[in-house]
Amino acid sequence: MTDHEVQVLDDAEVRAAHTLFRAAMHHPAAQDEQWAHTRHAYVPGRTLGVRGGELLVGTTTSFPAPLTVPGRTGVPHAGVTRVGVRADHTRRGVVTELMRAQLRDLAERGEVLASLRASEAAIYGRFGYGVASRGRMLAVDRARARLHPGAPVTGEVRLLAPEELDTVVPEVYARLDPSRPGWQERSAHYWALALARYHAGDEYLVAAVHTGPAGPDGYVLYTFVREEHGRALEIRELHASTPGAQAGLWRFLLGVDLVSRITTDDPLPLDLPLELLLTDRDAVRTTAVQDEIWLRLVDVPEALAARTYEAAEPVVLSVRDRFLPANTGHYRIGQDGASRTEAAADLELDVDALAALYLGGTRPTELAEAGRLTVSTPSALPSADRLFGTGRPPWSGTFF
C-alpha cells in the first residue's frame, strides 16, 4: 500500500492534467487553439489524478472504444492514454496506484478489456498488459515499385479538399470492415484527439478516399517529409476493407509525383500484401516490426467468454493475476466457449501472457518456448494453439 490517493478530476482540472502529461512527454503546454480541439478528447469523469499536497503529480485518462475480438465485434473496451507522472515524483508508486484505480473504474463500467500504446515496453507488463498485436513499418522505393498487371481494379481514388478531412474521414472509417481482431470503434472523443494531433503542427496533411462498387471502402492520410535525397510521402493512416481498395490506394500513392520514397508513421498490418502487389518485391523494405496493441483483460472470465475459439480438444488454463487477484483461477477453453472450472490445469500463465495470445497475435507455443507459459499436459499445447488461432493477425491501425 502507498499513501497516494487517486481522485477523479473535474473538468476544470483536466487542462492541468493535460499539461502534466505533456511535460512528462517533454512537450510544452498546449496552446489555447490546440486545447480547443484536445479538450473534447477527455471524457468527463474518466481522468484520474494523484496530488502531492496542492500539486497534481500524476494522471491518466480513458475513453470507451468497443473492440473487435476473434468472432465478435463491439466488445466493451477502454482506450487508456495520457499516463504521466511529474519528473520530480517518479518511482514512488504513483502510476501503480493510478493503474489500480483505473482498472477498478473500468471494471465497474463493465469494460472487460483495456488497451494502450506504450511509450516504453518496460512499464505495463507489471499491470497485466501484454503485446496483443504488432505491425510493420515500411519504406517503399517509388522508382522501383510498380503494381503487377493482375492487381485488382475495383474503383477510384479521390483527393479530399482540406475542409472535408474532419468530416469525410470519420464517415468513411465508420463504414469500413470491422471484423479484424483489434479493430476499434472511433467515437467523437477519439476523433477529437486524432484531429487535434493532425492539426497540432503546421504539416500539410492530405487525405484520399477509395470508392468501390459498394461505396467508400478505404482511405489514406499522409504528409510529406524532406529527406536527404528528396522527399518522402509519409503515411499517417491507411485502412482498406477490400483487396480492390488496398490495391487502388497503393496505385494512387505510387503515382504521386515528386516523391522518392513512401514511408509509414504508424505500423501497418503484418499481413499487408504489398510485396505481392508489386512486380519487384525488393521495392519494399520492412524497416521495423513494432508493438501496437498493449491489451489488458480487465475481467478475465467475461473476456474469455467474449471471443470464439477454433476446433480442438478443450484445455484448462490456470491464470495468475497478481494486480487484480479476483481474475486468478482456472478456465476451461473449448470450441463451445470458456468458463471457470475447478478442474486441474493443463497450462499455466500470467494475465499479461494471456493478453498476448487473446487476439491471436502470439501462439501459446511461442509463450511456452519463452518460459512464459508452463505446460503440465503436453498435448494441451497444440490444442491451445488451435483454439486461440485466428485466420489473420490482429491489428488496430488506431493510435492514441
Ligand SMILES: CC(=O)SCCNC(=O)CCNC(=O)[C@H](O)C(C)(C)COP(=O)(O)OP(=O)(O)OC[C@H]1O[C@@H](n2cnc3c(N)ncnc32)[C@H](O)[C@@H]1OP(=O)(O)O
Ligand atoms: C499509455 C501512455 O500514456 S504511454 C506514456 C507513459 N508516460 C511516459 O512515458 C512519460 C514519462 N514517464 C512517466 O511519466 C513515469 O515515469 C511513468 C508513468 C512511466 C511511471 O510512473 P512512476 O510513478 O514512476 O511509476 P511507479 O513508481 O508506480 O513504478 C512502478 C514500477 O514500474 C517501474 N517503472 C516505472 N516506469 C518505468 C520505466 N519507464 N522503465 C522501467 N521501469 C519502470 C518502477 O521502477 C517500479 O518498479 P518496482 O515496482 O519494481 O519498484
